[in-house]
Amino acid sequence: xxxKNRPAESAAAASAEAASxxxxxxxxxxxxxxxxxxxxxxxxxxxxxxxxxxxxxISSLKEYRRLHRLADxxxxxxxxxxxGELHWFKPWKKLLSWKAPFARWFVxxxxxxxxxxxxxxxxxWRRTKAAIIxxxxxxxxxxxxxxxxxxxxxxxxxxxxxxxxxxxxxxAIYMGMVPEAAIAMLACTRIGAAHNVIFGGFSAEALRExxxxxxxxxxxxxxxxxxxxxxxALKDAADRALTGTPTIEHCIVYRRSGSQIAMQAxxxxxxxxxxxxxxxxxKAEQLDSEHPLYVxxxxxxxxxxxxxxxxxxxxxxxxxxxxxxxxxMRDEDTYWCTADIGWVTGHAYxxxxxxxxxxxxxxxxxxxxxxxxxxxxxxxxxxxxTIFYTAPTAIRAFMRWGEGFPRRxxxxxxxxxxxVGEPINPEAWMWYRSTIGGDRCPIVDTWWQTxxxxxxxxxxxxxxxxxxGSATLPLPGIDVDVxxxxxxxxxxxxxxxxxxxxxxPSMLRxxxxxxxxxxxxxxxxxxxxxxxxxxxxxxxxxxxxxxGRVDDxxxxxxxxxGTAEIESSLVAxxxxxxxxxxxxxxxxxxxALVAFVSLAxxxxxxxxxxxxxxxxxxxxxxxxxxxEEIRFSDALPKTRSGKIMRRLLREIASTGQVxxxxxxxxxxxxxxxxxxxxxx
Ligand code: WTA
Numbered sequence: 193x194x195x196k197n198r199p200a201e202s203a204a205a206a207s208a209e210a211a212s213x214x215x216x217x218x219x220x221x222x223x224x225x226x227x228x229x230x231x232x233x234x235x236x237x238x239x240x241x242x243x244x245x246x247x248x249x250i251s252s253l254k255e256y257r258r259l260h261r262l263a264d265x266x267x268x269x270x271x272x273x274x275x276g277e278l279h280w281f282k283p284w285k286k287l288l289s290w291k292a293p294f295a296r297w298f299v300x301x302x303x304x305x306x307x308x309x310x311x312x313x314x315x316x317w318r319r320t321k322a323a324i325i326x327x328x329x330x331x332x333x334x335x336x337x338x339x340x341x342x343x344x345x346x347x348x349x350x351x352x353x354x355x356x357x358x359x360x361x362x363x364a365i366y367m368g369m370v371p372e373a374a375i376a377m378l379a380c381t382r383i384g385a386a387h388n389v390i391f392g393g394f395s396a397e398a399l400r401e402x403x404x405x406x407x408x409x410x411x412x413x414x415x416x417x418x419x420x421x422x423x424x425a426l427k428d429a430a431d432r433a434l435t436g437t438p439t440i441e442h443c444i445v446y447r448r449s450g451s452q453i454a455m456q457a458x459x460x461x462x463x464x465x466x467x468x469x470x471x472x473x474x475k476a477e478q479l480d481s482e483h484p485l486y487v488x489x490x491x492x493x494x495x496x497x498x499x500x501x502x503x504x505x506x507x508x509x510x511x512x513x514x515x516x517x518x519x520x521m522r523d524e525d526t527y528w529c530t531a532d533i534g535w536v537t538g539h540a541y542x543x544x545x546x547x548x549x550x551x552x553x554x555x556x557x558x559x560x561x562x563x564x565x566x567x568x569x570x571x572x573x574x575x576x577x578t579i580f581y582t583a584p585t586a587i588r589a590f591m592r593w594g595e596g597f598p599r600r601x602x603x604x605x606x607x608x609x610x611x612v613g614e615p616i617n618p619e620a621w622m623w624y625r626s627t628i629g630g631d632r633c634p635i636v637d638t639w640w641q642t643x644x645x646x647x648x649x650x651x652x653x654x655x656x657x658x659x660x661g662s663a664t665l666p667l668p669g670i671d672v673d674v675x676x677x678x679x680x681x682x683x684x685x686x687x688x689x690x691x692x693x694x695x696x697p698s699m700l701r702x703x704x705x706x707x708x709x710x711x712x713x714x715x716x717x718x719x720x721x722x723x724x725x726x727x728x729x730x731x732x733x734x735x736x737x738x739x740g741r742v743d744d745x746x747x748x749x750x751x752x753x754g755t756a757e758i759e760s761s762l763v764a765x766x767x768x769x770x771x772x773x774x775x776x777x778x779x780x781x782x783x784a785l786v787a788f789v790s791l792a793x794x795x796x797x798x799x800x801x802x803x804x805x806x807x808x809x810x811x812x813x814x815x816x817x818x819x820e821e822i823r824f825s826d827a828l829p830k831t832r833s834g835k836i837m838r839r840l841l842r843e844i845a846s847t848g849q850v851x852x853x854x855x856x857x858x859x860x861x862x863x864x865x866x867x868x869x870x871x872x
């Protein structure tokens with residue numbers, strides 16, 4: 193089982209990193225020439241089912257190639273056609289202004305996200321169509337039609353206005369998966385305030401840091417969220433965060449669980465009280481195409497999270513287009529993306545993409561195994577879900593829980609499956625295809641990032657033959673390559689670095705407040721090209737196989753974590769002198785975190801201290817960042833110039849060659865002497 197379920201490509205990346213300096217080389221600008229080697233030997237190929245292709249928007253590779261060519265040769269026509277399907281208060285004067293690395297799209301145009309998501313559908317029959325169907329973890333179901341959602345969004349936008357929020361401001365949203373989270377996001381876009389959604393699993397510390405960096409004026413939260421039968425006390429965490437957030441003037445609290453919480457007079461307001469009696473008339477602001485849409489924090493290779501800054505027009509167009517093409521979205525579909533709204537997938541593919549297409553988006557509050565491990569399949573059956581989009585980690589969990597759970601349910605409503613967030617191993621892909629998709633549904637493995645704003649590489653389900661584990665081909669309009677250190681293109685099947693060579697509408701515009709870091713992180717490796725931080729190879733058919741991160745970012749269970757961020761949290765603990773966090777392959781989560789810690793002089797190693805340090809990270813950042821394992825060490829192995837030899841630690845963490853009693857200190861001195869020469 194362990195071997196069988198190991199994610200083939202991320203294992204390849206890990207072993208490639210262990211065998212070559214690619215891992216730190218790319219991120220830290222070392223000049224090594226070793227390439228990444230891939231060990232995948234996957235050769236299966238599945239043509240789109242004929243019945244799917246017959247009705248699909250794009251039904252042949254020929255048509256896909258035609259669109260690709262059109263985007264290259266006549267971008268005005270290509271983008272004009274797509275953008276023209278949406279509402280613009282004022283047309284653009286110029287499609288693109290590109291002064292690398294700064295892009296402006298649909299220059300001079302005026303539009304509004306909430307108008308396009310909602311008002312545009314109100315004239316016709318979609319007015320009474322379900323926009324969001326929500327299911328709470330305890331089991332209640334709420335449906336919001338387009339008219340109802342519009343009503344709520346208009347009212348909440350007036351609540352924000354009444355608290356003085358304008359289009360110059362940022363609103364932080366720290367909520368669970370409730371429709372009000374989507375309502376708050378859409379209300380921000382209606383008045384032109386940028387939203388900064390902070391995942392509900394983040395700690396008070398992480399919340400405070402993100403609020404402060406984005407200079408948010410208002411926080412929207414809820415009393416508590418339901419998760420696996422218990423309550424996650426969001427307002428309590430918010431209260432702790434708000435002790436050190438000078439920019440926050442007001443906090444709006446949605447009542448979800450009814451649990452006891454503290455309300456601070458003057459600062460805190462109940463959602464329902466603010467909404468009572470407020471006008472539902474709210475003009476959608478006519479906003480510049482380059483007006484801020486959102487800031488979303490993601491981990492990078494330093495301790496400080498990056499505020500990825502996105503703007504309106506480009507995201508409007510790309511969320512709309514990719515949802516339409518990659519999910520072949522139809523009015524009859526009931527579409528379910530299981531991502532949390534706190535991640536970029538929740539932004540583009542729970543809220544914006546589906547609503548821009550007038551689709552029905554299912555939203556679920558809780559855990560996939562509550563009350564039992566068939567919750568998702570039970571929901572697919574009850575709601576008649578037709579398109580299902582989830583993460584490989586979840587699929588591997590379903591595999592482990594066993595086929596019995598999906599077999600209890602009729603899954604015949606499904607017509608298309610998707611994955612996102614990390615490489616999917618071919619075994620999980622095949623299981624997904626047969627056990628969930630009944631060998632009838634195409635699978636779209638979608639590669640993209642917080643920075644890209646939307647899907648970049650993915651099959652078009654009626655056109656692109658799929659291969660288990662490959663995200664296949666770039667979408668029309670997207671210009672990717674796999675290159676060597678020197679920028680030359682890799683040969684087929686030669687591993688290299690994934691870059692994007694031309695601007696695209698939903699690309700990040702900068703890192704909030706830090707143009708310099710934006711340039712260094714993404715644009716300094718290859719002049720004029722965007723560096724993704726991922727390793728990849730392209731096979732003889734031009735298919736892309738993503739091999740995982742090549743920088744100090746680790747993908748754990750589909751969540752992006754910066755090892756530097758976890759290290760600085762560990763070092764902040766008084767018992768810790770030094771820490772290095774690395775990843776080892778994990779059959780379930782893709783990667784697991786291992787922290788090597790050298791203790792302060794007065795500290796004594798013990799299992800209790802290990803647990804305390806894990807809890808410390810959970811408190812500082814959030815439970816998702818807890819290291820799986822803590823290993824104590826006298827000293828961390830370093831190069832003569834003082835750089836921690838992470839590759840060596842990764843080897844130790846992955847192969848388990850250095851083991852021993854849980855409380856025994858590991859002595860790296862001999863390894864250090866052996867390796868010091870090569871590392872410099
Ligand atoms: C990884 C999530 C392989 C990749 C949308 C990327 C993937 C990082 C895939 C971005 C995929 C995402 N196959 N790897 N289909 N999708 N990744 O910002 O390493 O949370 O750089 O965005 O996830 O993670 P983020």
